[in-house]
Amino acid sequence: xxxxxxxxxxxxxxxxxxxxxxxxxxxxxxxxxxxxxxxxxxxxxxxxxxxxxxxxxxxxxxxxxxxxxxxxxxxxxxxxxxxxxxxxxxxxxxxxxxxxxxxxxxxxxxxxxxxxxxxxxxxxxxxxxxxxxxxxxxxxxxxxxxxxxxxxxxxxxxxxxxxxxxxxxxxxxxxxxxxxxxxxxxxxxxxxxxxxxxxxxxxxxxxxxxxxxxxxxxxxxxxxxxxxxxxxxxxxxxxxxxxxxxxxxxxxxxxxxxxxxxxxxxxxxxxxxxxxxxxxxxxxxxxxxxxxxxxxxxxxxxxxxxxxxxxxxxxxxxxxxxxxxxxxxxxxxxxxxxxxxxxxxxxxxxxxxxxxxxxxxxxxxxxxxxxxxxxxxxxxxxxxxxxxxxxxxxxxxxxxxxxxxxxxxxxxxxxxxxxxxxxxxxxxxxxxxxxxxxxxxxxxxxxxxxxxxxxxxxxxxxxxxxxxxxxxxxxxxxxxxxxxxxxxxxxxxxxxxxxxxxxxxxxxxxxxxxxxxxxxxxxxxxxxxxxxxxxxxxxxxxxx
Amino acid sequence: xxxxxxxxxxxxxxxxxxxxxxxxxxxxxxxxxxxxxxxxxxxxxxxxxxxxxxxxxxxxxxxxxxxxxxxxxxxxxxxxxxxxxxxxxxxxxxxxxxxxxxxxxxxxxxxxxxxxxxxxxxxxxxxxxxxxxxxxxxxxxxxxxxxxxxxxxxxxxxxxxxxxxxxxxxxxxxxxxxxxxxxxxxxxxxxxxxxxxxxxxxxxxxxxxxxxxxxxxxxxxxxxxxxxxxxxxxxxxxxxxxxxxxxxxxxxxxxxxxxxxxxxxxxxxxxxxxxxxxxxxxxxxxxxxxxxxxxxxxxxxxxxxxxxxxxxxxxxxxxxxxxxxxxxxxxxxxxxxxxxxxxxxxxxxxxxxxxxxxxxxxxxxxxx
Numbered sequence: 049x050x051x052x053x054x055x056x057x058x059x060x061x062x063x064x065x066x067x068x069x070x071x072x073x074x075x076x077x078x079x080x081x082x083x084x085x086x087x088x089x090x091x092x093x094x095x096x097x098x099x100x101x102x103x104x105x106x107x108x109x110x111x112x113x114x115x116x117x118x119x120x121x122x123x124x125x126x127x128x129x130x131x132x133x134x135x136x137x138x139x140x141x142x143x144x145x146x147x148x149x150x151x152x153x154x155x156x157x158x159x160x161x162x163x164x165x166x167x168x169x170x171x172x173x174x175x176x177x178x179x180x181x182x183x184x185x186x187x188x189x190x191x192x193x194x195x196x197x198x199x200x201x202x203x204x205x206x207x208x209x210x211x212x213x214x215x216x217x218x219x220x221x222x223x224x225x226x227x228x229x230x231x232x233x234x235x236x237x238x239x240x241x242x243x244x245x246x247x248x249x250x251x252x253x254x255x256x257x258x259x260x261x262x263x264x265x266x267x268x269x270x271x272x273x274x275x276x277x278x279x280x281x282x283x284x285x286x287x288x289x290x291x292x293x294x295x296x297x298x299x300x301x302x303x304x305x306x307x308x309x310x311x312x313x314x315x316x317x318x319x320x321x322x323x324x325x326x327x328x329x330x331x332x333x334x335x336x337x338x339x340x341x342x343x344x345x346x347x348x349x350x351x352x353x354x355x356x357x358x359x360x361x362x363x364x365x366x367x368x369x370x371x372x373x374x375x376x377x378x379x380x381x382x383x384x385x386x387x388x389x390x391x392x393x394x395x396x397x398x399x400x401x402x403x404x405x406x407x408x409x410x411x412x413x414x415x416x417x418x419x420x421x422x423x424x425x426x427x428x429x430x431x432x433x434x435x436x437x438x439x440x441x442x443x444x445x446x447x448x449x450x451x452x453x454x455x456x457x458x459x460x461x462x463x464x465x466x467x468x469x470x471x472x473x474x475x476x477x478x479x480x481x482x483x484x485x486x487x488x489x490x491x492x493x494x495x496x497x498x499x500x501x502x503x504x505x506x507x508x509x510x511x512x513x514x515x516x517x518x519x520x521x522x523x524x525x526x527x528x529x530x531x532x533x534x535x536x537x538x539x540x541x542x543x544x545x546x547x548x549x550x551x552x553x554x555x556x557x558x559x560x561x562x563x564x565x566x567x568x569x570x571x572x573x574x575x576x577x578x579x580x581x582x583x584x585x586x587x588x589x590x591x592x
Numbered sequence: 593x594x595x596x597x598x599x600x601x602x603x604x605x606x607x608x609x610x611x612x613x614x615x616x617x618x619x620x621x622x623x624x625x626x627x628x629x630x631x632x633x634x635x636x637x638x639x640x641x642x643x644x645x646x647x648x649x650x651x652x653x654x655x656x657x658x659x660x661x662x663x664x665x666x667x668x669x670x671x672x673x674x675x676x677x678x679x680x681x682x683x684x685x686x687x688x689x690x691x692x693x694x695x696x697x698x699x700x701x702x703x704x705x706x707x708x709x710x711x712x713x714x715x716x717x718x719x720x721x722x723x724x725x726x727x728x729x730x731x732x733x734x735x736x737x738x739x740x741x742x743x744x745x746x747x748x749x750x751x752x753x754x755x756x757x758x759x760x761x762x763x764x765x766x767x768x769x770x771x772x773x774x775x776x777x778x779x780x781x782x783x784x785x786x787x788x789x790x791x792x793x794x795x796x797x798x799x800x801x802x803x804x805x806x807x808x809x810x811x812x813x814x815x816x817x818x819x820x821x822x823x824x825x826x827x828x829x830x831x832x833x834x835x836x837x838x839x840x841x842x843x844x845x846x847x848x849x850x851x852x853x854x855x856x857x858x859x860x861x862x863x864x865x866x867x868x869x870x871x872x873x874x875x876x877x878x879x880x881x882x883x884x885x886x887x888x889x890x891x892x893x894x895x896x897x898x899x900x901x902x903x904x905x906x907x908x909x910x911x912x913x914x915x916x917x918x919x920x921x922x923x924x925x926x927x928x929x930x931x932x933x934x935x936x937x938x939x940x941x942x943x944x945x946x947x948x949x950x951x952x953x954x955x956x957x958x959x960x
Contacts (some may be wrong), residue, residue, distance in 0.1 A: 183922040190709035190925070208710060299797070300812070310903050312923055369812035370796040372906040373822070388797060536710030542923035546731060546908075553819065553907020573924075577711045 096122055100481045101505035110406050111485050116158025123478040124162055126225045127468055136465040137168030141456075143469070144174040145200035146181060149381065149397075151488035152200060152448075156473060163472050169465045171198075178312060182538045189214060197455050197466050203239045203248070203446035207535045207585055209453075210242035216452040218246040222467045226250075226474045230493045232523045234530070238591075239446055249474035251482065252447035253492025255522040256321050256393045258417040259402075261410065263295045264390040270301055271390055278437075279322050279420050282391060283357050286366040289390065296413060297387040300368070305379040305389040306358050308372045308552045310545030313538035315376055317444040319548065321393040322357055324529040325422035326350035328440035332428060333590040335440075335529055336540075337570075342583050344570040346544065347563030349433065350426035355551065355559040362552060372552060385410055393419060395444070396483070396490025399515035403507070405486050414511075416518035418525065440529045441522035447492055450474060491519050532589040536577045543569040606672030616670025623655075623662035630655040660686045703932040709925035722932035732933060734908045735916040736940075738823065742894055742912065745827045746887050750880065752831070753838035758868075760839070761846045771843075778836040785833055786900035790816075794825065816902055819909030826910045829897050834890055838883045845879030846872070881952040885945065892941055913937050 100119045104111050146152040153175045160171055174196060176184055185205060188194050194214055201209065209215050223246065231250055240248030264271035265285075270292045276282040286303025294301045307318050327350035328335040337344055345351060361367060368374070368388055376394070384392040385401060385408040392398065403411040421439030426432075450470040456463040472478070476495060483491040484505060491497065497520050502512040522528065531537070544566045551562035574582050631652045637644045664682055667675030706718035726732055760771055777785070794815045796802045805813035816822040849872065857867045895914035898904060904911030904919065917937070921930030 180922070183925060186709035186925040190707075190714070190927070212712075309905055368797070369814035370817050373814075373816040373902055375903070382795075382797075386797075535712070536708065536925070539708070539710060539924040539926070542919065546904075546919065549903075549905045550907045553905065553909065555907045573708070576706060576708045576926075578713060581712055 096125065096477050097480055097501060098504055100477060101484055101501060103481070106403055106506035110404065113154070113158045116155050117161050119478060119481050120159035120472070121162035123159075123472070123475050123481075124166060125477075126475055127163060127166065127472050130221060130225060131167055131464075131468050133166055134168040136461060136468070139167075139169040139462050139465045140172060141169060141198060141462070141466055141469060142172045142174060142196045143198040143200075144176065144184075144196035146178055146488070147175040148178050148488055149377075149486075151486060155482070155487050156200075159473060159478060160469060163469060167465065167468065169469070171469065178314065180312075182313065185209075194453050194455060197453055197462070198470060199451050199453060200251075200448055201451050202254075202448055204531055204533050204537050206240070206242055206247070207533050207589075209451065210245075210247050211535070211585075214454055215242075215247045216454050216456055216463065216466070218249070218452075219467055222249065222471045225471045227476045230476060230495050232492055232494060232520075234443060234523055234528065235447060235492055238589075239533075240449060247451055248449035249451070249470040250447060250449045250492060251474050251479065252449070252489035253519070253523065254395060254443060254445040254447040254490065255519065255528070256317065256395060256419060256442045256444050257399070257518040257522055258419055259384060259392045259394060259398045260415050260417070261296075261390040261413050262415045263413040264289075264301070270295065271303070275415065275417065276391065277417075277420060278422050279325055279354075279357060280423055282420050283360060286361055286391070287364050290364065290366055294387065294390075296409065299388065302368050302389040303366055304361070304391040305374070305383055306361065306367070306371070307374050307376040307379045308358070308362075308367070308549070309375040309378075310542070310549060311375040311377065313541035313545060314445075316541035316544045316548075317442065318376055318379075318393060319354055319358070319544075320444065320529070321419055321442050323351045323354035324419060324440040324442045325438055326353050326424070326426055327428075328438070328527060328529040329425055329427050329429075329434075330438065330527045333530070333592065334428070334586075336532060337586060338428070339583070339587050339590055339592055342574045342579055342586060344567040345428060346570065347560065347567040348426060348428060350428075352559045352563045353426075355548070355562050358552065359559055372549075381407065393442075396515075396519055397486070397488060399518075400484060400490065401486050403511070404484075416514045418518055418521045438527070439525070440527045441525045442529045443522070443531055446531055446533075448489065491516060530590070532586050534582055534585045534589060536573060536582075539573050539577075540570050543573065604673045608670065608672050613670045616666040616668075616675075619662045619669070620659075620666035623659040627652070627655040627659040656690070699931055699935060702928055703935045705928040705931075707926075707928035709927060715928065718928070722929050723936075725929060726933060726936060731908060731911070731916055732913070735904075735911040735913045738909070738911055739892065739894075739913055741823060742827060742830070743888060743891055745831065746884060746891060749831045749835050749887065750838060750884055753835045753883070754842055754876075754880070756835070756839045757842035757846055758872075760843055774839060775836045777833050778840075780833065782830075782833055782896040783900060785829055786897040789829055789832075790825070790897065790901035816910075817906065819906055822902055822906055822910050826894075826898055826902065829901075830891070830894055834887060837890075838887055841879060841883040841886075842876065845876050849875050877956050881956060885948060885952070888948070889941075889945070892937075 100122050103115045103118050143153070143156065145156060147154065153173055157171075157173065163169075164171060182205075185199075185201070186208065188196075189208055189212060199209075226249055228250075232253055235250050235253055237246070240246060240250060260275055261271075263269065265273070265275045267273055271285050271289055276285050282304050289301045289303045292301040293299070306322075307315050309315065324335065327345060327348065333339075335345060362371075368383065374383065379389070379392060380394045380398055381401075383389050384394070384398065385405065387409045398414075399416060402408050402414045419439060419441045421437055423437060424433045424435045425438035427434055450473050452463070452466045452470055456466045476493065479489075479493055480496060480501065481487075482489045483496050484502060484507075497516050499509065499512055499516065502516070503509045547562060547565045547569060550556060550565075551559070556562045556565065633642075633644060634646050634649060634652050636642045637646045660683070663686070664679055667678045667682065669675070671678070702715070703722060704717060704719060705715045706721065707715040756774060760767060760774070764770070780788075793799050793801050796812070796814045802813045802815075814821075815825045853871055853875070854867055857871050862870065893914055894912045895918060898910050898912050898915040899918060902910045904915050913933070914937075917930050917933045920926050920933065924930075
């Protein structure tokens with residue numbers, strides 16, 4: 049389902065549930081060529097798409113390198129249309145990316161092996177752990193030692209790279225090959241662009257969605273009759289679950305899983321989830337800083353409430369033992385997927401892993417929704433709480449993309465090879481596979497929301513509507529909390545993690561003191577990087 | 593052959609002419625001038641005073657290497673056999689200067705700079721600001737305080753290592769096997785230890801140690817939740833890795849003690865404890881002090897286990913200076929401040945180790 053169609057239905061006051069009930073008939077009409085001509089145009093891909101979605105098949109265990117190569121080979125069509133066999137013979141490219149959960153670069157290797165065999169190019173790999181990524185990139189930029197031709201990078205770093213002229217502009221043929229107009233709207237420009245030039249082959253869309261255990265909620269269930277819809281309800285349910293038994297594992301039951309340990313800056317997104325509902329006012333695009341002064345808002349009443357929520361659960365003993373030592377990787381993969389805890393905010397990986405990863409035990413009892421809302425929202429302009437319901441999905445990280453560095457400039461063959469490799473990874477068909485199976489990436493194209501394809505691949509229709517629906521609802525939410533693309537954003541997050549760790553360990557007197565400490569540290573960073581330039585870039589990233 | 597000057601051990605007849613001597617000096621001075629000239633040009637280019645299009649500092653490096661070669665050759669040309677003797681040390685000295693002194697100087701420049709990698713302004717000299725920031729940085733001093741605790745744990749480690757060494761020095765069955773077995777933890781990377789033990793065996797839900805404790809009635813066993821227990825667990829894992837190192841040093845010392853001393857004490861009616869306390873322990877002091885000093889140096893570098901398991905938490909309870917600098921430098925790209933913290937820590941280590949070595953030296957000196 050394309051998002052514009054979805055939006056059109058929403059404008060006609062239909063709920064997502066009602067709309068999804070009619071999804072099958074809509075799909076049938078689309079298949080007949082009735083109302084979605086573009087989807088029919090994409091029908092040439094359909095055989096490939098159906099075939100790759102069966103590799104290895106839902107419930108057939110985690111995909112292997114052989115599967116990735118098979119998928120890469122089947123998706124070579126668009127490359128073959130633009131590149132002759134052996135055209136890049138002798139070209140060597142260096143690709144820097146991540147190795148999280150043995151995904152990312154591990155997949156890329158498999159996907160690109162058939163591409164290497166066909167084109168004759170060779171790729172050298174630089175694998176980085178998530179936490180090492182930011183420093184490695186920053187050091188390369190600052191010391192002028194950008195020693196890679198392709199980089200897997202998030203949009204928040206575009207200010208650091210494109211803004212400093214380190215990237216190669218995307219050729220028009222790449223945009224055509226990857227069918228860039230299929231990207232969901234929030235990933236369209238200005239994301240991926242700088243000064244009007246395009247740089248990014250998007251391979252991921254990011255937002256945090258709410259994952260919950262269906263066996264905890266419902267009539268007679270231990271967590272309550274209905275799934276919590278606000279952070280107030282989330283906290284209440286978490287406290288209610290203390291002392292109860294997990295229906296799946298028989299171990300102690302737990303409610304919401306906050307990661308209380310840092311994750312190289314990425315852990316701060318998880319406090320943002322709570323804070324977004326309180327702090328992201330629909331009338332104001334800013335929620336982290338005051339756009340006119342860069343004065344942090346992290347110590348305003350909204351953020352302090354978010355911190356207080358976590359402190360309340362710590363004090364109540366609602367978290368699993370050792371939670372203070374749990375980072376987001378732990379909460380997502382070692383806890384939630386392994387059957388500990390009943391509520392979690394995470395990227396889409398949880399949805400795609402829940403039923404396809406060997407380590408997941410919750411595939412049959414997991415449900416999805418958007419970031420919980422709040423009964424009240426803080427208005428930074430008026431400095432007062434408003435007692436109205438508010439929700440604000442957190443578009444944490446804006447998704448990964450593949451970028452080509454300026455290293456390839458001056459060598460036409462190498463430049464084309466680099467962009468061809470990037471385009472292969474960002475292709476429309478391969479992206480479907482990446483969003484359906486464990487890859488580290490979540491759906492990011494309008495075409496990813498065609499539920500029939502997922503159903504044909506073996507996914508349970510209700511499950512996939514739930515999972516994909518939570519993504520679509522978040523992407524298209526009118527009050528989405530968008531991450532600012534400003535230099536050093538992870539420095540802010542990292543120092544906040546340190547202060548939060550102290551606060552969660554009881555070293556500050558109150559949530560307000562924690563917020564004040566973070567705000568003071570953020571002010572220092574802003575002054576160090578340069579307040580004026582940060583204000584300008586922050587405003588630009590908010591579209592002000 | 594020269595007949596004047598220092599003729600001790602001189603075996604070659606060197607008849608060095610004035611012209612040869614002048615040539616030797618000339619190539620040294622000429623290459624030095626060339627090096628300074630190239631370095632000056634590159635500095636001017638780097639600062640934008642002139643535009644020569646240098647992309648890297650390699651020309652200066654090559655000029656330095658050329659000067660080093662000329663300096664060595666000049667010694668032989670101008671000073672004959674005396675020059676050849678110099679060559680035994682000079683290349684090593686030049687290497688040390690290149691690899692230690694220069695980086696240290698550059699490090700000092702960075703330490704007195706405001707250099708955030710994300711800043712568009714690049715590196716800016718900021719005088720004593722980093723020092724002032726350090727004095728007021730609670731995270732740094734918390735890490736320093738933790739280092740005191742970690743270092744004090746060495747006393748216990750030493751006692752355990754001594755006990756194990758005494759055990760392995762006796763005639764027990766399977767002595768060779770135990771010697772190798774006890775050494776195994778030392779062969780493991782601390783990163784492997786942190787994952788195998790900290791992240792797996794001590795995992796609070798499925799880890800085998802947590803399961804055993806749960807079987808024994810401990811409710812929700814957790815190893816890294818409270819500050820004291822988390823710090824203790826880090827100490828234990830670090831101790832497990834490095835006690836074998838102290839043990840093997842002490843064992844070597846024990847085996848060097850002549851058996852006659854113990855036999856004589858035994859004949860004199862000394863008890864086992866008296867033989868240990870009056871004979872073995874005093875004789876082992878030099879080895880013990882050496883082992884402890886080296887262990888302190890290892891301990892002051894403690895970081896990998898902490899970074900992997902707790903990231904310094906909970907609330908900084910397990911943070912070491914190195915793990916904090918790692919976060920400051922790596923996660924926050926705060927290169928100038930991070931370098932200053934490292935430099936200050938280096939100074940503290942040098943002073944502390946000097947005092948310890950002097951103190952140990954005075955303590956061990958025989959008093960008659």
